[in-house]
Amino acid sequence: MSVPFFDLKLQNSKIRKEIDAAISAVVDSAHFILGNNVAELEKEAAAYHGAKYAVGVASGTDAIHLALKAAGIKEGDEVITTPFTFVATAEAISYIGAKPVFVDIDPGTFNIDPDAIKKHVNGKTKAIIPVHLFGQSADMDRIMAIAIDNGLKVIEDSCQAIGAKYGGKHVSTIGDAGCISFFPTKNLGGFGDGGMVITNDQGIYDTVKVLRGHGSRVTYHYDMVGYNSRLDEIQATVLRVKLKHLETYMEARRKNAVLYNELLAGVVETPKEYQNVRHVYNQYTIKTKDRNKLQEFLKSKGIGASIYYPLALHLQKVYEHLGYKKGSMPHCEKIQDEVLSLPIFPELTEVQVRETASAIKEFFLPAGRQGKK
Secondary structure, eight states: OOSSSOOHHHHHHHHHHHHHHHHHHHHHHTTOSHHHHHHHHOOOOHHHHHHEEEESSSHHHHHHHHHHHHTTTOOOOOOESSSOOOHHHHHHHHHHEEEEEEEEEEESSSBBOOHHHHOOOOTTEEEOOOOOOOOGOHHHHHHHHHHHHHHHEEEOOOOOHHHHHHHHTTTTSSSSEEEOOOOOSSSSOOOSSEEEEEEOOOOOOOHHHHHHOOOOTTTTTSSSOBBBBBBBBBHHHHHHHHHHHHHHHHHHHHHHHHHHHHHHHTTTTTOOOOOOOOOOOSSSSEEEEHHHHHHHHHHHHHHHOBBBBBSSSSSSSGGGGOOOTTTTTTHHHTTTTTEEEEEOOOTOOHHHHHHHHHHHHHHHHTTOOOOOO
């Protein structure tokens, strides 16, 4: 049986009539940039998160960039973050002219290690970007305590974690701002790029709104150097349709994760979910030293599996000028060689989950391999 890593067509087919009607209404309105749908999506997203404000922007990358700028991060500042993430997290810091300071991760959650953060705070440090990787919140109590003690801003990278919670609160509402991606394969995905900044800080909200539209508050009058980072109406109307289904999508992902956990217990190391969080499984990521061989075996069976991420940012060519060397972040460097993400999308059937788990058992058990070691 073929099991795709992701099937966007299947998800969209189930709500096709809603989407077609919504897009047709936008086409008929002939209003395509920052119209009523963007405004309504911002209200709905803020309400969903229990936040005061939301600002639609052109991508998750832009959301991080503009949030940092609105929070007052400047050239020469240092921003602490994780190297085990998509490059956009660090790129946004670089766009400002600030310096990314990478620190190691907690090997259990794959998220940034608060103890490592604490060791790297100095006079130049101005912000922390925790990444809620794969859909599970970072340890926000400890991160916020460090930030408060040192007067630092906290910009949450929630690009993989819309709907995730920490201590009953939605991620993106715990720090100064949170950043969401609407890339098509995210838990809430559009039909192209899109992003959003969530915040309870009116100053950040007002500044991001100005920055996204070329630095203008009044048409053809410019108060600051801004950007062209506007969320378009077609993306917004698609996202409004899908937002109504988001909780259903997440519960389906969580149900699939529970089944994987049951079927793969004792075979490979499965994801850890902590008691005070709601993991939303943008990725379901296992660990094994036989990662590459397992991926090839699954491919031979027609089962999709992907590696997030094969080379941590501190070892990438683009950041070699920062001076990090192999061995500087042992947990991260070990994990990058062991992680493999399995199909977890909401429309995945129980039969497909069982087929995937069966193939993994077939790879490990007859050969006498020990996936958990």
